[in-house]
Amino acid sequence: METILAFLTGLLFAAGVYLLLRRSIVKLILGVMLLSHSINLLIFTAGGLHKGNPQFTDSVMEAGLTNPTDPLPQALILTAIVIGFGITAFFLALMYRFYQVTGTEDLDELKEGDTK
Amino acid sequence: MRSQLLQMAASRLLPVTMILSLLVFYRGHNDPGGGFIGGLMAAAGFVFYALAFDTREAEKKLRVSPLMLIASGLSIAFISTLPALFAGNPFFTGEWVSISLPFSAKLKPGTPMLFDFGVYLTVWGIMLTVIFNIMEE
Amino acid sequence: MILPALPVLFPLITIIFLLINFQRREWQPWIGLTGSLLQLILAVFILIRVRYEGILVLHTGNWQAPFGITLVVDAFSSIMILLAGIIAVSISIYSFEAIDRQRQSFFYFPMVHGLLMGVNGAFVTGDIFNLYVWFEVMLMASFVLITLGGEKKQLRGAIKYVTLNLVSSLFFLAGIGLLYGKTGTLNMADLALKLSVANNNILINSSAVLFFVAFSIKSAVFPFFFWLPASYHTPPVAITALFAGLLTKVGVYAMIRFYTLFFVQDKLFWHPLFLWIGGFTMVVGVLTAASQYDIRKILSFHIISQIGYMIMGLGIFTVAGIAGAIFYMAHNIIAKTNTFLVAGLINRATGSYDLKSIGGLYKVRPWLAILFIIPAFGLAGIPPLSGFFGKLILISAGFNAGEYVISFIALAVGLFTLFSMVKIWNEAFWKARPENSGPSEGENEKLPVSMVLPVVFLGLLTLTMGFAVRPILDFAMDASLQLLNPGPYIEAVLGSDYLSH
Numbered sequence: 001m002e003t004i005l006a007f008l009t010g011l012l013f014a015a016g017v018y019l020l021l022r023r024s025i026v027k028l029i030l031g032v033m034l035l036s037h038s039i040n041l042l043i044f045t046a047g048g049l050h051k052g053n054p055q056f057t058d059s060v061m062e063a064g065l066t067n068p069t070d071p072l073p074q075a076l077i078l079t080a081i082v083i084g085f086g087i088t089a090f091f092l093a094l095m096y097r098f099y100q101v102t103g104t105e106d107l108d109e110l111k112e113g114d115t116k
Numbered sequence: 117m118r119s120q121l122l123q124m125a126a127s128r129l130l131p132v133t134m135i136l137s138l139l140v141f142y143r144g145h146n147d148p149g150g151g152f153i154g155g156l157m158a159a160a161g162f163v164f165y166a167l168a169f170d171t172r173e174a175e176k177k178l179r180v181s182p183l184m185l186i187a188s189g190l191s192i193a194f195i196s197t198l199p200a201l202f203a204g205n206p207f208f209t210g211e212w213v214s215i216s217l218p219f220s221a222k223l224k225p226g227t228p229m230l231f232d233f234g235v236y237l238t239v240w241g242i243m244l245t246v247i248f249n250i251m252e253e
Numbered sequence: 254m255i256l257p258a259l260p261v262l263f264p265l266i267t268i269i270f271l272l273i274n275f276q277r278r279e280w281q282p283w284i285g286l287t288g289s290l291l292q293l294i295l296a297v298f299i300l301i302r303v304r305y306e307g308i309l310v311l312h313t314g315n316w317q318a319p320f321g322i323t324l325v326v327d328a329f330s331s332i333m334i335l336l337a338g339i340i341a342v343s344i345s346i347y348s349f350e351a352i353d354r355q356r357q358s359f360f361y362f363p364m365v366h367g368l369l370m371g372v373n374g375a376f377v378t379g380d381i382f383n384l385y386v387w388f389e390v391m392l393m394a395s396f397v398l399i400t401l402g403g404e405k406k407q408l409r410g411a412i413k414y415v416t417l418n419l420v421s422s423l424f425f426l427a428g429i430g431l432l433y434g435k436t437g438t439l440n441m442a443d444l445a446l447k448l449s450v451a452n453n454n455i456l457i458n459s460s461a462v463l464f465f466v467a468f469s470i471k472s473a474v475f476p477f478f479f480w481l482p483a484s485y486h487t488p489p490v491a492i493t494a495l496f497a498g499l500l501t502k503v504g505v506y507a508m509i510r511f512y513t514l515f516f517v518q519d520k521l522f523w524h525p526l527f528l529w530i531g532g533f534t535m536v537v538g539v540l541t542a543a544s545q546y547d548i549r550k551i552l553s554f555h556i557i558s559q560i561g562y563m564i565m566g567l568g569i570f571t572v573a574g575i576a577g578a579i580f581y582m583a584h585n586i587i588a589k590t591n592t593f594l595v596a597g598l599i600n601r602a603t604g605s606y607d608l609k610s611i612g613g614l615y616k617v618r619p620w621l622a623i624l625f626i627i628p629a630f631g632l633a634g635i636p637p638l639s640g641f642f643g644k645l646i647l648i649s650a651g652f653n654a655g656e657y658v659i660s661f662i663a664l665a666v667g668l669f670t671l672f673s674m675v676k677i678w679n680e681a682f683w684k685a686r687p688e689n690s691g692p693s694e695g696e697n698e699k700l701p702v703s704m705v706l707p708v709v710f711l712g713l714l715t716l717t718m719g720f721a722v723r724p725i726l727d728f729a730m731d732a733s734l735q736l737l738n739p740g741p742y743i744e745a746v747l748g749s750d751y752l753s754h
Contacts, residue, residue, distance in 0.1 A: 020416075020420075025412065028412075028416060032416065032419050032420070032423075035420070035423050036419075036423055036426075039423050039426045039427045039430065042427055042430050042431070043426070043427075043429070043430030043433070043434075045434075046430045046431050046433060046434030046435075047430070047433060047434055048434065072433070072439075073430075073433070076382055076429070076430070076433070079382075079386065080426055082152065083386070083389045086393060087389075087393065087396075087419060089246060090393065090396055090397070090415075091415060091419075093246075093250065094396075094400060094408065094411060094412065094415065096250070096253075097400070097403055097408060098408045098412065101403065101405050101408055102405065102408075107412075109409070110409050110412060110413065183272055183275055184272075184273075186272055187269055187272035187273045187275075190265065190268065190269045190272070191269050191273075194262070194265060194266065194269065200314075200315075201255060205315050206254065206255075206311060206312055206313065206314070206315045207254075207255045207258050207311060207313055207314075208258075208313040208314040208315075209314050209315040210314065
C-alpha cells in the first residue's frame with residue numbers, strides 16, 4: 001500500500017509541477033491544488049498506514065476495542081485541506097479579478113514589472 | 117430568468133438544510149460532523165436560495181449581515197475559552213457542566229461545543245460573504 | 254498563566270471589534286490603533302516578565318506537552334513580539350492618512366490585525382504544525398493586503414507573491430509530514446530531544462532541507478528571493494512597510510529557531526551552507542539594488558541583502574554570532590519599515606517614487622531629509638546608528654570564529670548599501686529638480702502629522718538603539734545563550750517528569 005501511495009504522491013507532484021509551468025493561470029491554480037493534494041497524501045503515508053480501530057468515539061470506547069490508529073495525521077491533513085480550501089477560493093477570486101482587469105489569463109502578461 | 121420550480125424548492129429546502137446543519141453540528145460533539153461542516157451546510161442552503169432568487173433576497177432572509185455572523189462567531193469562540201480561566205485551569209481547557217433534565221435525561225453542555233458553535237457561525241458567515249460578493253459581480 | 258496566548262488574542266479581539274463596528278468607518282482606524290497600542294504595552298510587559306522570570310510556557314487546553322499545543326515565550330520570542338508591537342503601532346498611525354477610504358472599507362484594518370495575529374502566533378508557538386497554521390494565517394492576510402485595491406500592477410505582483418508563497422508552504426507541510434513520520438512528534442522541544450539521539454543524518458536532513466527551502470522562500474534568501482522585488486513595490490507603501498518589517502523576518506525567526514533547537518546534528522553540512530547562502534544573498538541583493546531607480550525597488554532589494562546578514566549570524570553559530578543576528582534583526586525591522594514610511598512621505602511630497610523625476614527636496618523640506626538620513630544611514634551602518642553596531646557585532650563574531658571570507662563580504666556589502674542610500678539621498682534631496690517635471694499637487698501642502706509621527710518614533714528608536722547598545726545587546730546575548738543551550742527550554746516545555754524517563 002505504501003508503494004502505491006508513494007507513486008501516487010509522486011505522480012500528483014509531477015502533474016502539479018507540470019501544470020505550474022504552463023502559461024495559463026487556471027492551470028497554475030490547478031497545479032497548486034494538485035501539489036497540495038500530493039503533500040496531503042505524503043503526510044498520510046508518512047504518518048504510517050496500518051489497520052486499526054478509531055479512537056475517542058463513544059461506540060468504540062464502549063466496545064473496548066484496542067489497537068487504535070494514530071488520528072493525528074488525519075487531523076493535520078484536515079487542517080491542511082481547510083487551509084487549502086480557503087487559499088484556492090482566494091486564488092480563484094484573484095484570477096477572476098485579474099481576468100477582468102487584463103482581459104487575459106496568460107501568465108506572460110506578468111512579465112512587466114519584474115525587471116524594471 | 118427565474119425558475120418558479122427552483123424558487124419553490126429553494127424556499128422549502130432552506131429550513132430543512134438549516135435543521136440538518138444544526139443536527140450535523142450537534143452530532144459532531146462525539147461523532148463525525150461538527151461546526152465546520154455544519155456551517156458549510158447552512159451556507160449551502162442560503163447559496164441555493166440566492167441562486168433561485170438573488171443575493172439581496174437571500175440576505176433579507178438571513179436578517180443579519182454575514183459580517184455579523186463572522187463577528188459573533190469569533191466572539192463566541194473567544195468567549196468559550198474564558199470559563200477555563202475562572203475554573204483555574206490553563207487557557208482553552210474544556211469545561212463541562214451537567215444539567216439534569218426531567219425523565220432522567222442529562223445535558224452536558226461544555227465549552228468545546230460553544231467553541232464549535234463559534235466555528236459554525238464563522239464558517240457560515242465567511243462562506244456567505246465570499247459567495248454573495250462573487251455572485252453580485 | 255494566559256500570558257503566552259495574549260499576543261494572539263489581542264489582535265483577535267481587535268478584529269472582532271473592527272467587524273462589529275464595520276459600518277462606522279471613521280471608528281476603524283481608532284479601533285485599530287487602540288488594538289496595536291494595547292499589543293505594544295502587552296509586548297513590553299511580556300518582555301519584562303521573560304527577563305526576570307525566564308521562559309513562559311502555556312499548555313493550551315491543559316494537554317501536556319508533547320501531546321497538546323504548547324505556547325512558549327523565551328527571550329528571542331519576546332524580542333520579536335515587542336518588535337511586532339512597535340511596527341503595529343507605527344503602521345496603525347501611518348494608515349490614518351496613507352490608506353485611502355476605498356481600501357479602508359475593504360477590510361484593511363481587520364487584515365492588518367489578522368497579519369499581526371499570524372506573526373505573533375508564529376513567535377509564541379512551540380509546535381511545528383501550529384507554526385504552519387500561523388504562517389498560513391499571516392499569508393492569507395498578506396494575500397488580501399497585497400491585492401487590496403486591485404490595481405493592475407498589484408494583481409501582477411500578487412500572482413507571483415501568492416504562487417511562490419504557496420509553494421513554500423507546501424514544502425513546509427511536506428517537511429512536517431516527513432518529520433512526524435520519523436519521530437512521531439510535532440512539539441519542538443520533544444523533537445529536539447528525539448533528534449538528539451538520532452544518528453542518521455540523511456534521514457533528518459531530508460526533512461531539514463525541505464524546511465530550509467520553505468523558510469528560504471519566506472525570508473527571500475539567495476536562490477529564492479525573486480518574488481520579493483517583483484511584488485513588494487506594488488501595494489500602497491504602508492502595506493509594503495508592514496511586509497518589509499515583519500514578513501520576511503518571520504521566516505528568519507523560524508529558521509533560527511529550527512536550526513538552533515533541533516536540526517543541530519549535522520553542523521558540517523549546515524553552517525557552511527548558511528554562510529554561503531548568506532554571502533550570496535547579501536551580494537546579490539545589494540548589487541541589483543544599485544541598478545534600480547525606483548525608491549521602493551531599491552529598498553526592496555535591500556531587504557534581501559540585509560536578510561543575508563541574519564543568515565550569516567546563524568551560520569557563524571557562536572553566541573556572539575546569533576546575538577548579532579538578533580540585534581541586527583531588531584535594527585533592521587525598525588529601520589527598514591522606517592525607510593519605506595519615509596519613501597511614502599517623499600511620494601506624498603513629490604508625487605513620485607521615481608528618482609529620475611524628483612529632486613531638490615532638501616531645499617523645500619530639510620527636516621524630511623533628516624528623517625530619511627536616520628534610518629537610511631542606520632541601514633548602511635554609519636556610527637552611531639543601530640546598524641553600525643549590528644554589523645560590528647556580526648563581523649567581529651565572524652572574525653573571532655575564523656570566518657574571514659564572509660566577514661569581508663559583509664564589510665564590502667556595507668559599502669554598497671551606503672552607495673545606494675547616498676544615491677537616494679543625492680537624487681531625491683540634493684540634486685536640482687529635473688526641469689521637465691511640472692509642479693506636483695502635493696507641492697506646498699503640509700505632510701499629515703499622522704504620517705510623520707511614526708517616522709519620528711521609529712527614527713528615535715534607531716537612535717536609541719545606537720546609544721543604548723549595551724542593555725539591548727545584553728538581552729540579545731541572553732536570547733542567544735538560550736537558543737544555543739536548549740536544555741532549559743526543553744525542560745520548561747516538557748517538564749522534568751517527562752525528561753526523567
